[in-house]
Amino acid sequence: MSNTAIDEHCKSIQKHAANISIEQLKTSFDIFTVGFKEINIPDVKSAFIEKILFTLASLPHRHKILLNSELVKHELFIILRDTAITDELHRKQTEESVTQKFVLDATILFMNLSYSIDDSNVDELKSLLFSKPLIDELVYCLQEIGTNGKHLNDSQLLRSVRSLLTIFKNIIRNHMAAYDYSLIAPIFSAVTQCLCSPYAIEMIKSLDQYFYQKLDNSQTLFLRTMPWYLQWYPDYGDPENLIKILRTLLHEFTAWMTSGQPESYLQCSPQVNAMIRQLTYFLIRPVESENVNIFSEEFYSDYCKLVLQWSSFLSLTLKHHSNKTNLKSKAQTIVQILYNFTLHLNVLNFMKTIPDLISMLLELTDTDHDEIQLNAYRCLGKLMVENDIKAMVNPGKIATVYIDFMRNTIDDPGKTERFDSLLKSLKNFVQHDQVKTELIKQGTLPLLMKCVVEVRFDPIKVQQVALEILLALSFFNEACLILKQNEDFMNHSRNLAENSNSGQAGLQRAAEGLLWKLEKENAAVAKPSILYSHKYNIMISYAHKNQELCLQIHEELVKHGFNVWLDRECLYGSTMVGIANAIENSENVLICMSNAYKESVYCQSEAHYAFERGCRLIPIIIEADYKPDGWLGIIVSGKIYVNFANTQFSLAYEKLKNEIIQQCQTASKPLPTNSTENNSMSLEHTELLSNTIEDLPYSITEWTHDHVKLFLLRMKLGTTILPLCTRLDGDRLLQLYEMCLSNRESMYQSLKFELNERYHTLLPIADYITFLHNIKAYIPSNAITYPSSFFRFTRCDLM
Known part of the structure; x- marks a missing residue:
């Protein structure tokens, strides 16, 4: 094949680049392949490769046309891969030669193609680029860099390595099989070796304390590309390697970040901003692995210092006009990183103490930028409490x-990922009653039901999350009525609950939980308690993220002879029916309080049912600096907490054990059902009813103790409301009535709890309503109406 023919095809491609067809390119590729095989002189081959790469780079939409499956599979691409990249990398390991420019051009070509991977071409690209010889040469090159610093002054080679890592990262983000992972696993190890090397530490130390410097190629490779490559790496990567990198780099990086002047961050270049973003993201993001406690505890001090620095960056950004493009870019980075910090539960509690952080994030929600708004709300969903x-x-x-x-x-369809993120972040807000009310009022239920019933939505990322949000909203009666009236939704939820697909256990559990709330809970709450027939001394209610400590507590309780029920699977374990059965058969319910517990709608269902059943609740704190509020604050109000987070485990456990023993001893006292005390009380009531012929005084303020008893007996409330009012005269009963008016639901919960705690009797809602309705006739018109803020000792105000 003559050079003239090859040149003509190159010129034709360049001339007709905008309109060239697949068939024309395929013909030219055939000519190029034959011509290359006829060349035997190395320098001529190099010139040929450079010419071909230059020609392909001239295609204006090369990522679209060159990714055609017929072209990707063409032998020409294999020649470029093997000759321009693999062979040249091998030659660099054996010869001290200058890297050929075509190596960089070839890797950039393939990198640009990798940015447009989709389902139609991913298999062809994997077949082309997951070449074992190429991977072996890349790994060896990285090992040489990380072990002895070889090639650190070779800018073209370093840029080529960056391009190759980018290629493999882009493919990793798409469909991967187990065999694919096994092929590229050595790259992970080689990158880890580089980031744990003294060279990585020196590169951080060499950074200027101001953020507007320029990065050289080695700093860009080590501090930007490598951390980005390792982000969200699959599970086959050993978590210990990730922890090793953090132990190597985090402290030095924190020292550099916190030594810089926050003002200079606003002037840093896009290149430095990207480096800071990628390295920070990598150093804090692995918290979602099973090693969350290791990350959170070991690196807590550095994380808190970084959080304060990023908060100062945000403060300065907001002081400037945020409509400027550069400042929007900074705000986008800042709020994304702050959200990542909230994934560490102990760091999250620290963030709640930072002055003005919430107000600054609220200010960002007014920014005309969807991603900034969304991430600001994601942060606020984690940070905000009821107040x-x-x-x-x-x-x-x-x-x-x-x-x-x-x-x-x-x-x-182009915003699928954004929609998935929206639902996930909305889950953080539905723990707050005010937000629930607004979501129901503003018509979010039809949207959420649509997410559940339409099969086009991802079962885990969308359908399950939507069901969990609906479960949270179903604690409001208005939402329950709307959901029950939608027959298609209810039938679909029943089908999901019956689906035993092992890959969708979470979806099944969410459907079961919602159906329990809508169809079964009220009947279960109304079931009479069978005293002294408990199967378990303790039922442990906990969040999956706190499993390690809760299992330790469980082990100690069992060791000391307690009969304990605990769902070891927790995340996808027992159904709510099974958990409800455990609650009903337990003398005490241990509430393991933490942010994760408060945020979990399943934990709320457990705690709410135990509370409704009048169970004896023993709250323990298992997360440092956690303070219960909202629905959890109401349920545990008035109780003494056992703190496992800020107390030595043995001491905290001893307090817990004593509390359980005391509760059990109190419960073992015989109830007054057939006792002399109860008999005399019944005789007294009978005598009071039979001998009293006069009417009650018209004004409740004139009632004596006997009048109060008489009123409650006449209303047939002698076994429910009366035991709570044995020491009250009319004035005090009026105060109780006004407390009930100030917050009907919370007072009902308080009275129900006290009646069950002291007398092991349930308070029917009908009795409570009867009391409020019939007492109105005796309330004088000039009675003082207390504002709700007067009664600061009600359950709802003890949050």
Whole structure:
């Protein structure tokens, strides 16, 4: 094949680049392949490769046309892979030669193609680029760099290595099989070796304390590309290697980041900003592995220092005009990194103490930038407690923004990932009653039901999350009524609950949990308690993320002779029916309080059912600095907590054991059902009813103790409300009534709890309503109406 023919085809491709067809390219590729095989002189081969790469680079939409399966599989691409990259990398290991420019050009060509991977071409690209000789040469090159610093001054080779890592990362993000992972696993180990080397530490130390410096090629490779390559790496990567990198780099990186002036961050170049973002992201993001406690505890001090620095960056960013493109870019990075810090539960508690952090994030929610808004709300969902929500000028804005986001993305295939993130972050907000109310009021239920019933939505990322949000909303009766009335949704939920697909256990559990709430819970709550027939001394209610400590507590309780029920699977274990049965058969329910527990709608279901059943609850704190609020604060209000987070385990356990023993001893006292005390009380009541012929005084303020008893007996409340009012005269009963008016639901819960705790009797809601209705006739018109804020000792105000 003559050079003239090859040149003509190159010129033709360049001339007709905008409109060239697949067939024309395939013909040219055939000519190039034959011509290459006829060349025997190395320098001529090099010139040929450079010419071909230059020609292909001239295609204006090369990523679209060159990714055609017929072209990707063409032998020409294999020649470019083997000759321009693999052979040249091998030659660099044996010869001290200058890297040929075509190595960089070839890797850049393939890198640009990898940015456009989709389902139609991923298999062809994997077949082309998952070449064992290529992978072996890349690994050996990385090992040489990490072991003895070889090639650190070879800018073209370093850029080529960066391009290759980018190629493999882009493919990793798409469909991968086990065999694919086994092929590229050595790259992971080689990159880890580089980041644990003294060269990586020196590169961090060599960074200027100001953030507007320029990075050389070795710094860019080590501090930007390598951390990005390792982000979200599959499970086959040994977690210990990741921890080893953190132990090597985090402290030095923290020292550099916190020594810099926050003002200079606003002037840093996109290159440095990307390096900071990728390295920070890598150093804090692995928290979602099973080693969350290791990461959180060992690196807590450095993480807190970094959080404070990023908070100062945010403060300065907001002081400038955030509509400027550069500052928007900075805000986008800052809020993404702050969200990543919230995934460490102990760091999250520290973040809640940073002054103005919540107010700054709220300010970001007004930014005209969807991603900044979304990540700001993701942070706020983790950080805000009930009082923060109540303090908002417009708490309904949260629901409004989320509903608008959902409506704008739910039917757009190009925004699938954004929609998935929206649902996931909305879960953090539905723990707050104010947000629940607004979501229901503003019509989010139809959107969420659509996410469940339409098969186009991902079963785990969308359907399961939507069901869990609906479960949280179902604690409000209005939501329950709307859901029950949608027959298609209810039937679909029943089908999901019966589906035993092992890969969708979480979806099945979510459906079962919602159906329990909608169809079974009320009947279960109303079932009479059978005293002294408990199968278990203790039932442990806990969140999966806190499993390690809870299992340790379980082990000690069993060791000391307690009969304990615990769902070891927790995440996808027993159904709510099974858990409800355990609650009903347990003398005490241990509430293991933490952020994860408060955020879990399944834990809320467990705790709520135990509370409704009037179980004896023993709350323990298992997360440092955690303070229960909202629904959890109401359920455990008035109780003494055992703190396992800030107390030595043995001491905390001893307190817990003593509390359980005391509760059991109290419960073992015979109830007054057939006792002399109860008989005399019944005789007294009978005598009071039979001998009293006069009417009650018209004004409740004139009632004596006997009048109170008489009123309650006449209303047939002698076994429920009366035991709670034995020491009350009319004035005090009026105060109780006004407390009930100030917050009907919370007072009902308080009275029900006290009646069960002291007398082991349930308080029917009908008796409570009867009491409130019939006492109104005796309330004088001039009675003082106390504002709700007067009764600071009610359950709801003890949050």
